Amino acid sequence: MRSLTYFGSLIKEQPLINDHCMYEKLTAPTTGSKITFEDGNPIVPNDPIIPFIRGDGTGIDIWPATEKVIDAAVKTAYGDSKKINWFKVYAGDEACDQYGTYQYLPEDTLTAIKEYGIAIKGPLTTPVGGGIRSLNVALRQIFELYACVRPCRYYPGTPSPHKSPEKLNVIVYRENTEDIYLGIEWTEGTEIAQKLINYLNNELIPATAEHGKKQIRIDSGIGVKPISKTGSQRLVRRAIEHALRLPKAKQMVTLVHKGNIMKYTEGAFRDWGYELATSEFRDVCVTERESWILSNKEGKADISIEDNARKVEPGYDSLTPEKKQEICDEVKGVIDAIWDSHGDGKWKEKIMVNDRIADSIFQQIQTRPDEYSILATMNLNGDYLSDAAAAVVGGLGMGPGANIGDTCAIFEATHGTAPKHAGLDRINPGSVILSGVMMLEYMGWQEAADLIKKGIGNAIANRQVTYDLARLMEPKVDPPLKCSEFAQAIIDYFND
Numbered sequence: 001m002r003s004l005t006y007f008g009s010l011i012k013e014q015p016l017i018n019d020h021c022m023y024e025k026l027t028a029p030t031t032g033s034k035i036t037f038e039d040g041n042p043i044v045p046n047d048p049i050i051p052f053i054r055g056d057g058t059g060i061d062i063w064p065a066t067e068k069v070i071d072a073a074v075k076t077a078y079g080d081s082k083k084i085n086w087f088k089v090y091a092g093d094e095a096c097d098q099y100g101t102y103q104y105l106p107e108d109t110l111t112a113i114k115e116y117g118i119a120i121k122g123p124l125t126t127p128v129g130g131g132i133r134s135l136n137v138a139l140r141q142i143f144e145l146y147a148c149v150r151p152c153r154y155y156p157g158t159p160s161p162h163k164s165p166e167k168l169n170v171i172v173y174r175e176n177t178e179d180i181y182l183g184i185e186w187t188e189g190t191e192i193a194q195k196l197i198n199y200l201n202n203e204l205i206p207a208t209a210e211h212g213k214k215q216i217r218i219d220s221g222i223g224v225k226p227i228s229k230t231g232s233q234r235l236v237r238r239a240i241e242h243a244l245r246l247p248k249a250k251q252m253v254t255l256v257h258k259g260n261i262m263k264y265t266e267g268a269f270r271d272w273g274y275e276l277a278t279s280e281f282r283d284v285c286v287t288e289r290e291s292w293i294l295s296n297k298e299g300k301a302d303i304s305i306e307d308n309a310r311k312v313e314p315g316y317d318s319l320t321p322e323k324k325q326e327i328c329d330e331v332k333g334v335i336d337a338i339w340d341s342h343g344d345g346k347w348k349e350k351i352m353v354n355d356r357i358a359d360s361i362f363q364q365i366q367t368r369p370d371e372y373s374i375l376a377t378m379n380l381n382g383d384y385l386s387d388a389a390a391a392v393v394g395g396l397g398m399g400p401g402a403n404i405g406d407t408c409a410i411f412e413a414t415h416g417t418a419p420k421h422a423g424l425d426r427i428n429p430g431s432v433i434l435s436g437v438m439m440l441e442y443m444g445w446q447e448a449a450d451l452i453k454k455g456i457g458n459a460i461a462n463r464q465v466t467y468d469l470a471r472l473m474e475p476k477v478d479p480p481l482k483c484s485e486f487a488q489a490i491i492d493y494f495n496d
């Protein structure tokens with residue numbers, strides 16, 4: 001298989017005919033209107049045209065189920081006053097069937113998503129090792145869908161390996177365009193990989209004192225992990241804006257990173273996150289450390305700066321004088337800057353911004369799930385964490401997602417193509433249906449979204465579930481519903 005190039009020349013401006021783009025092989029619906037964007041938010045007509053990609057593998061089962069549930073919810077909620085005009089576009093195996101060998105992501109598809117602004121998709125296959133790079137990732141990068149939003153909440157009755165899965169109610173806000181996931185890497189043994197390794201070993205590493213005598217083995221593959229201030233801050237900005245819309249008790253943003261080890265990438269993500277929170281969102285945010293400093297003073301009005309520093313920093317007394325001074329400066333800086341606006345308990349009304357090291361957050365979401373709300377992560381950490389959080393609340397069949405940018409959004413589940421279940425009408429369509437719920441909410445069609453959530457909740461509570469949930473229920477549900485039957489059960493339970 002040869003590789004594809006995605007970037008650069010793609011999404012050419014297409015000539016318009018009667019206000020619609022021209023396509024090589026697609027015909028847009030003849031009825032319906034375009035969604036547009038203003039200040040990063042969608043303006044949605046009552047008859048939007050929405051492109052969908054069926055998806056590979058189990059997409060063949062999941063998509064028809066999803067479309068049926070979304071249409072039924074819109075019809076039940078709004079009668080004939082609102083309607084989605086679906087526009088089938090192609091990616092993955094289906095695209096190769098339509099457009100020819102290796103045409104995994106045709107320009108028609110990109111043009112349609114660009115033209116209509118909001119799309120929804122099933123999963124697409126990515127081979128491990130060689131072969132094409134991920135189409136899913138390419139779509140996010142091409143459209144600058146920088147925030148991958150993956151809520152994990154529990155529907156009562158869902159079987160879970162955890163004792164109290166209802167305590168987990170988090171939203172993973174995952175940076176979607178950079179990190180190792182950018183895919184800039186070179187195969188071991190190639191000329192460029194060897195050139196790069198030699199350059200690093202002979203010039204850059206020796207020129208950087210902190211790297212000492214480290215060397216990279218010549219038989220290494222090399223990947224690049226860029227983490228930018230721009231990419232980090234626009235993600236954290238969206239996460240904080242989301243936190244502002246949550247109930248008070250959930251107004252928290254946790255910056256997840258491995259900054260103790262990767263200081264200038266993961267550590268920088270944390271620092272840029274705090275910098276944004278305490279500049280752009282100063283009035284509405286407090287950091288965890290600031291809250292400690294303020295509450296120390298609230299507990300003892302005349303506490304000295306040094307005693308306050310001692311309480312904030314474990315092991316303060318064994319620090320170097322320079323480090324002690326740094327902590328004291330921080331304490332004084334916080335009190336001078338925000339005591340009036342945040343002190344005397346006012347900080348308790350603000351959004352709490354804290355940070356946790358990535359490995360520790362994996363155990364925290366299991367042992368202390370209710371202490372977390374929005375988890376802002378870089379790309380790779382968020383990939384792992386969103387599958388792990390989905391497992392706590394019932395598995396990948398219940399893990400929806402959205403990829404959001406400033407002028408486009410694509411909705412898709414957390415899971416992949418689950419090939420062994422493809423075409424058997426047995427897979428759980430819940431996660432793509434819930435991605436549809438996120439899409440309806442994003443469009444402002446809350447009544448339709450609420451109907452689906454109610455239908456899913458009722459179906460699960462009545463043990464009307466697919467194989468994945470059925471096998472974990474006590475007593476077991478046998479036989480489980482098929483994928484298509486689960487969709488119908490959701491619709492039947494809209495009004496129960």
Ligand SMILES: NC(=O)C1=CN([C@@H]2O[C@H](COP(=O)(O)OP(=O)(O)OC[C@H]3O[C@@H](n4cnc5c(N)ncnc54)[C@H](OP(=O)(O)O)[C@@H]3O)[C@@H](O)[C@H]2O)C=CC1
Pocket residue numbers: 122123124125126127136395396397398412413414415416417418419420427428429430431468
């Ligand atoms: N956004 C996307 O399109 C994504 C695409 N992928 C791609 O998908 C392909 C397959 O990846 P793989 O690692 O197998 O991961 P998958 O997420 O596709 O599947 C792994 C397992 O998770 C469970 N599962 C997945 N989806 C569902 C569902 N809807 N309902 C119930 N259970 C589900 C199944 O477990 P069990 O069999 O035990 O019931 C399944 O075998 C790869 O090519 C990968 O790159 C992966 C992730 C995201």
Ligand SMILES: O=C(O)CCC(=O)C(=O)O
Pocket residue numbers: 124125126134135136137383414416
């Ligand atoms: O694109 C893929 O194949 C995998 C992507 C993935 O795992 C994810 O986005 O969670």
Ligand SMILES: [Mg+2]
Pocket residue numbers: 383384387414
């Ligand atoms: Mg993943």
